Amino acid sequence: MSDDFRSIARERMKGFCRVCPVCDGRACAGEVPGMGGLTTGASFRNNVSALADVTLNMTVLHDVKTPDTSAKLLGMELKSPALAAPIGGVSFNMTKEDISEDAYIDAVLGGCEAAGTVGCTGDGVPxxxxxxxxxxxxxxxxxxxxxPWEGKELYEKLDMVMDCKPLAVGMDVDAAGLVTLRKMGRPVTPMSTTELTQVIAYAHRKGQRFILKGVMTPQDAEKAVAAGADAIVVSNHGGRILDHCPGTAAVLPRIAAAVRGRLVVFADGGVRTGVDVLKMLALGADAVLIGRPVSVAAIGGLTEGVSAYFNTIAQQLSQAMLLTGCGSLSDITPEILFRP
Known part of the structure; x- marks a missing residue:
């Protein structure tokens, strides 16, 4: 992302996000609603620090010359295994400037499309x-x-988006307890496996693959498999719903090992660069979702900003693969991680 886009975003996001040089949740702790982490901000910080603590084995004695960063999953063909996470509510979470919700989400999806990847859309009360x-x-x-709304609203909204024939449909069950929703008088609660199974079956009858976001334990990953999910996202909602959660990079290996080969594993939380993408894949993810940096890119540069950001991610991933001896994504294994 260019400095110009970041500068524009910093002006437009005043009072919501400082667009820090390092997006680690320290300056915005407790700023929910907003872009920060809940209460002390520990979960947000843990996402970033857990990923930063992962280190790589560098090697330049190999035959790889031009790494292939492309990925195929859930019927999608991607330039690189990095997608935009679902974030909505620009007007009360990010900025009150000239960027409307329509312009924001169009920039995210359009910018991702231009960069050869995919964007996700969010949901909320308004x-x-x-x-x-x-x-x-x-x-x-x-x-x-x-x-995970209660009653008919859930199915009404599912129908609204599935009528658009999307690539897949997802549910962020990790929105349970989200302060923003509670302050608007519309809290959402955890969902039982029985309820989840019914929702997934409904999506499948409509011909849609289903992604469950908000898995932080192997036990919940197994429940997702049992309910029929096609993919999960290892996520603590960016540290915005429960304080003092471990970082997603810390829990990812056990979760991925528990369900490997039975569904697609996405992960989010603290991913900022193509090197971070490489780390998450080596820890067991099939692909990643990126949240806050994409919002900054969209608000600072709209479609061009988002496209530029994901092109940079792909370039950084290629360079990191080259210097760890990975010719394709299948070569990215735990073996490239440094173990003291």
Whole structure:
């Protein structure tokens, strides 16, 4: 992302995000609603530090010349295994400037599409969030995520986005307890395996693959398999729902080992660069979702900003693969990680 885009974003996001040189949750601890982590901000910081603590074995004695960063998963062909995470609510989480919800989510999906990857859309209480998602999904390929609402609202929103024929549909069950929703008088609660099985079966009957976001234990990963999910996202909602969670990079290996080969494993939390993508894949993820940096890119540079960011991610990933001897994503294994 260029310094110009970051400078523009810093002005537009005043009062919501400082666009820090290092996005680690220290300056914005407790700023929820906003871009920070809940209460002490420990979960947000743990996401970043857990990934930073992972180190790599460098090697330049190999035959790899031009690494292939492309990925195929859930029927998608991607330039690199990095997607935009579902984030909605620009007006109360990120900026009150000139960027509307419609412009924001169109920039995310359009910028991802231009860079050869995929963006996800978010959900929330104000109708303009889901309405913006629907508009963007009609114009671009993407993956909508719906909150685990109670009653008919859940299925009404699922129908709205599935009518757009998206690449898949997701649910961020890790939104349970989200302060933003509670302050708007619409809290969401955890979902039983029985309820989840019914929702996934409904999506499958509509011909949609289903992604469950918010898995932080091998036990919940097994429940996702049992419920019929096609993919999970190892995520603590960016550290925004429960303080003092471990970083996602710390829990990812055990979760991936528990369900390997039975569903696709995405991971988010603290991913900032292509090197971070490489680390997450070596820890067991098939692909990653990136949240806050994509929001900064979209607000600072709209479609061009998002596209530039993901092109940079792909370039950084290629360089990191070259210097760890990985010719393709299948070569990225735990063996490239340094173990003291």
């Amino acid at each position: 109708p303009f969030i889901i309405d913006g998602a629907v508009k963007a999904l009609k114009a671009h390929k993407g993956i909508p995520f719906i909150k």
